[in-house]
Amino acid sequence: MLFAKTSKGAARLSEQIRERTITKIYHAVVEGHVDLEESMLIDTIRKDSGSIKAIVGGDASIELGNEAVLYYWRLQSNQKYSLLKIQLETGRFHQIRAQLSAIGHPIVGDMKYGASEALTDRSIMLCATELHFKTATSDENIKISIEIPAEFEQILG
Secondary structure, eight states, X not given: XXXXXXXXXXXXXXXXXXXXXXXXXXXEEEESOOOOSEEEEEEEEEEETXXXXXXXXXXXXXXXXXXXXXXXXXXXXXXXXEEEEEEESSXXXXXXXXXXXXXXXXXXXXXXXXOSSOOTTSOOSEEEEEEEEEOTTTOOEEEEEOOOXXXXXXXXX
16 A cells, blocks of 8 residues: 655656556465466456456456456475465456466465465465555655565475
8 A cells, every 4th residue: 555645646656556657566375386487477357246256368258358467486386385476567356366376376375266275364375565666756766565474485395
């Protein structure tokens, strides 16, 4: 979440969001060994209001929705799990969850998108870790970041 102090600042930040110049980085632990070290996923995605779920692709007779683009880098992997760094180009409803599930690698704990089991606290192993943007008044580049949650690396042993 990003806040501005003034309406002018809010307008400038909104413009960066519309023009997709804000960079959003996430980390996720997914099921399975992700073969590619890095990749770009481009899909058509739509929100299914009945299941409150994002659908990737679909039947040609159904309106397909909007383009969804993300990039990922595999940071660690074993035969059971992979840790990915993810950068969104677009920001669609449940985009990361749906696109990773569509390639056969649901996020650990994400039962809605095909994970094999729920985590005990019912969370999913997806976390926003970085945000890059320009300040509204001085045009200075800002990076806000947090560490990858310890449990993400612990699960990979």
